[in-house]
Amino acid sequence: MARLIKNGAVMDDGWTTLALSEGETAEAVALPAGPVLFPLPVWNARKDEILARGEPVGLFLQDDDRVEEVAADLAHFAVIAVNFPKFVNGRGYSTAALLRQRYAYPGEVRAVGEVLHDQLYFMARVGFDAFALRDDKSAEHALAAGFTTFSERYQGSTDQPLPAFRRRAA
Amino acid sequence: MYQYDDIDRQFLQERVAQFRDQVRRWKSGELTNDEFRPLRLQNGLYVQRHAPMFRIAVPYGMLSSAQLRKLAFIARTYDKGYGHFTTRHNMQFNWPKIEDCPDILAHLADVEMHAIQTSGNDIRNISTDQFAGVAADEIIDPRPYAEIIRQWSTFHPEFAYLPRKFKIAISGSEQDRALTWFHDIGLHLQKKDGEVGFRVIAGGGLGRTPIRGEVVREFLPWQHILSYCECILRVYNRFGRRDNPFKARIKILVQALGIEEFRRQVDEEWAFRKDGPDTLTQAEFDRIAAHFVPPAYDTLPADDLGLEQHKHENQAFARWVERCVHPHRVAGYAAVTLSLKKHGQNPGDITADQMDTIADLADRYSFGEARVSHEQNVVLGDVRKSDLYAVWQAAREQGLVTPNIGLLTDIICCPGGDLCDLANAKSTPIAKAIQARFDDLDYVFDLGEIELNISGCMNACGHHHVGNIGVLGVDKNDSEFYQVTLGGRQGNDAKLGKVIGPSFSAEEMPDVISKIIQVYVENRHADECFLDTYDRIGVDPFKNRVYEGRAHGKAKANERKVA
Numbered sequence: 001m002a003r004l005i006k007n008g009a010v011m012d013d014g015w016t017t018l019a020l021s022e023g024e025t026a027e028a029v030a031l032p033a034g035p036v037l038f039p040l041p042v043w044n045a046r047k048d049e050i051l052a053r054g055e056p057v058g059l060f061l062q063d064d065d066r067v068e069e070v071a072a073d074l075a076h077f078a079v080i081a082v083n084f085p086k087f088v089n090g091r092g093y094s095t096a097a098l099l100r101q102r103y104a105y106p107g108e109v110r111a112v113g114e115v116l117h118d119q120l121y122f123m124a125r126v127g128f129d130a131f132a133l134r135d136d137k138s139a140e141h142a143l144a145a146g147f148t149t150f151s152e153r154y155q156g157s158t159d160q161p162l163p164a165f166r167r168r169a170a
Numbered sequence: 171m172y173q174y175d176d177i178d179r180q181f182l183q184e185r186v187a188q189f190r191d192q193v194r195r196w197k198s199g200e201l202t203n204d205e206f207r208p209l210r211l212q213n214g215l216y217v218q219r220h221a222p223m224f225r226i227a228v229p230y231g232m233l234s235s236a237q238l239r240k241l242a243f244i245a246r247t248y249d250k251g252y253g254h255f256t257t258r259h260n261m262q263f264n265w266p267k268i269e270d271c272p273d274i275l276a277h278l279a280d281v282e283m284h285a286i287q288t289s290g291n292d293i294r295n296i297s298t299d300q301f302a303g304v305a306a307d308e309i310i311d312p313r314p315y316a317e318i319i320r321q322w323s324t325f326h327p328e329f330a331y332l333p334r335k336f337k338i339a340i341s342g343s344e345q346d347r348a349l350t351w352f353h354d355i356g357l358h359l360q361k362k363d364g365e366v367g368f369r370v371i372a373g374g375g376l377g378r379t380p381i382r383g384e385v386v387r388e389f390l391p392w393q394h395i396l397s398y399c400e401c402i403l404r405v406y407n408r409f410g411r412r413d414n415p416f417k418a419r420i421k422i423l424v425q426a427l428g429i430e431e432f433r434r435q436v437d438e439e440w441a442f443r444k445d446g447p448d449t450l451t452q453a454e455f456d457r458i459a460a461h462f463v464p465p466a467y468d469t470l471p472a473d474d475l476g477l478e479q480h481k482h483e484n485q486a487f488a489r490w491v492e493r494c495v496h497p498h499r500v501a502g503y504a505a506v507t508l509s510l511k512k513h514g515q516n517p518g519d520i521t522a523d524q525m526d527t528i529a530d531l532a533d534r535y536s537f538g539e540a541r542v543s544h545e546q547n548v549v550l551g552d553v554r555k556s557d558l559y560a561v562w563q564a565a566r567e568q569g570l571v572t573p574n575i576g577l578l579t580d581i582i583c584c585p586g587g588d589l590c591d592l593a594n595a596k597s598t599p600i601a602k603a604i605q606a607r608f609d610d611l612d613y614v615f616d617l618g619e620i621e622l623n624i625s626g627c628m629n630a631c632g633h634h635h636v637g638n639i640g641v642l643g644v645d646k647n648d649s650e651f652y653q654v655t656l657g658g659r660q661g662n663d664a665k666l667g668k669v670i671g672p673s674f675s676a677e678e679m680p681d682v683i684s685k686i687i688q689v690y691v692e693n694r695h696a697d698e699c700f701l702d703t704y705d706r707i708g709v710d711p712f713k714n715r716v717y718e719g720r721a722h723g724k725a726k727a728n729e730r731k732v733a
Contacts, residue, residue, distance in 0.1 A: 094408045118192065155326055156448050157328065165454035166451070
């Protein structure tokens with residue numbers, strides 16, 4: 001079972017991700033049981049069926065998926081995973097920021113894919129609260145140093161909506 | 171200028187600690203080269219042809235004398251005794267060791283300097299007018315806004331991994347001296363019915379695909395500048411291309427969407443953010459602006475008799491005053507450009523001794539401050555007219571008074587293929603060869619204002635597209651060639667030059683420039699500068715002269731094959 005950093009600890013991940021194999025389609029793929037992260041096309045095609053399972057539902061967003069598409073569905077998701085196909089591809093930061101800031105999504109927003117140590121601080125700032133750190137990176141070092149890089153923030157974001165200038169002593 | 175408080179200082183200390191840890195993990199193999207690369211770039215550290223290149227931020231070009239002395243110390247201790255000023259106000263060191271960079275950053279932090287976001291796909295150093303706060307044609311001092319934007323953009327969590335680099339420039343004067351039309355975001359401060367605001371331009375840039383920016387919003391009240399920039403950046407971060415680095419700048423997105431659609435998307439985003447917590451407050455503006463209040467100027471007569479006397483007696487000094495001394499908004503004061511374009515030295519290079527000299531001059535004559543211009547010279551902003559002669563004498567000893575500012579040999583030039591890994595061709599030897607050809611300063615002076623810009627590759631660090639004469643180094647069958655453009659210009663009417671034809675070898679370049687200058691000299695009217703003549707007679711007379719007797723196109727290619 002993959003490891004996940006959440007709430008300042010390393011834990012086992014109880015979710016599985018439905019990935020379409022070659023030749024499988026969103027319309028026809030078998031829906032597994034248990035807590036599953038569904039890719040956006042599967043969710044769009046099979047919404048009613050997925051909900052009828054009566055089990056926790058998660059959404060898996062690729063970097064170029066548009067959050068606006070699922071704005072009305074957010075209440076159904078316990079977890080939204082945002083994929084970083086490469087760690088230098090920063091689209092996911094805006095995805096998480098939109099989920100939290102514009103849609104006030106209260107569930108888990110999870111960073112998956114190429115999630116490395118030196119991006120954790122920024123990920124946490126924009127609203128990620130779960131991190132599927134890549135297996136070859138040290139979760140201990142991440143917990144010790146990855147989230148406390150800077151003790152202040154100039155600009156507002158999800159973790160602290162007020163920019164420093166609204167918090168500085170007058 | 172801006173003085174750090176505890177929060178600002180804490181950021182720098184934590185940044186040094188973060189980078190030390192990153193270098194340690196890279197050396198131990200915990201971080202791969204690919205993983206370390208964007209991290210070192212966000213600290214201004216490139217791996218170059220001979221050694222790393224380390225780029226230090228000079229926010230909106232402002233330097234204190236203490237900062238200049240620290241840069242001199244770093245140049246002597248960790249480099250070969252000199253540095254290089256870039257076209258975006260930054261200082262580059264070309265010979266440090268990677269292992270020394272955390273220590274260099276620690277030294278810089280002592281004087282409130284850093285290398286944060288001087289490279290990488292993030293929001294870069296904010297640039298502005300080198301005469302900000304003192305220019306006679308200034309409407310609003312852009313520096314408080316530049317500092318506000320600097321703080322907002324520093325470690326912005328959402329925009330640290332953009333599709334490509336992102337550059338912002340602000341101008342607050344009648345005449346744009348910050349090349350705002352060719353930045354990812356260009357901002358023009360203006361007043362409308364007594365209210366201060368910005369004209370917001372987006373999607374400009376030089377580089378491989380040079381494009382003049384387009385107006386996104388004609389007037390944005392100043393309180394909204396951060397939220398509006400956030401929205402532009404968010405649209406870019408989400409929808410800018412990431413499949414091809416050559417198509418990844420915001421200019422490509424703006425062109426693909428069209429300015430109307432781009433504006434619609436920004437405004438749609440802004441509808442959610444407008445009037446939110448990042449709306450600037452008067453208190454914050456006042457807090458920042460207090461750092462930029464005018465210094466304690468003396469009440470002086472507009473003209474200084476001693477200055478006139480020295481000009482009368484000393485022609486070299488008079489010429490320097492004409493080219494290197496600029497009008498100031500306060501009577502009896504002037505701004506002075508110290509030329510880093512002495513013939514025969516790399517344009518923009520500055521020795522540690524020169525840095526120390528400028529620091530001393532700044533302390534003695536200009537309230538302890540200096541500025542870097544995007545033309546790669548250093549400016550003393552607030553010199554009494556009565557001190558100009560003393561400044562000239564002292565600066566002359568360090569080779570800083572070449573009276574060529576705005577003239578043909580005040581060449582903007584990137585470091586080029588001697589040092590830079592990206593370059594297709596050397597650039598500084600071309601600059602030096604042209605300076606050698608035009609070494610008669612009387613003649614250069616007589617030619618009047620001409621901007622000559624040289625880049626060693628299409629990344630355009632030397633801004634060749636907007637030079638009146640632009641020179642671009644290109645690689646042809648593993649040989650270095652140079653393409654020439656004419657008619658480019660910066661300023662309010664900034665536009666791109668036109669390529670005149672096939673490229674030239676390095677040896678041909680001084681002759682090519684001579685021919686272009688001859689055509690100008692033969693055709694100019696008494697009151698015309700180079701651009702005036704060019705605009706009147708067009709490109710053809712220049713082309714005809716430069717390519718006279720030369721085979722073109724296929725014939726030229728055949729000629730080369732035979733050779």
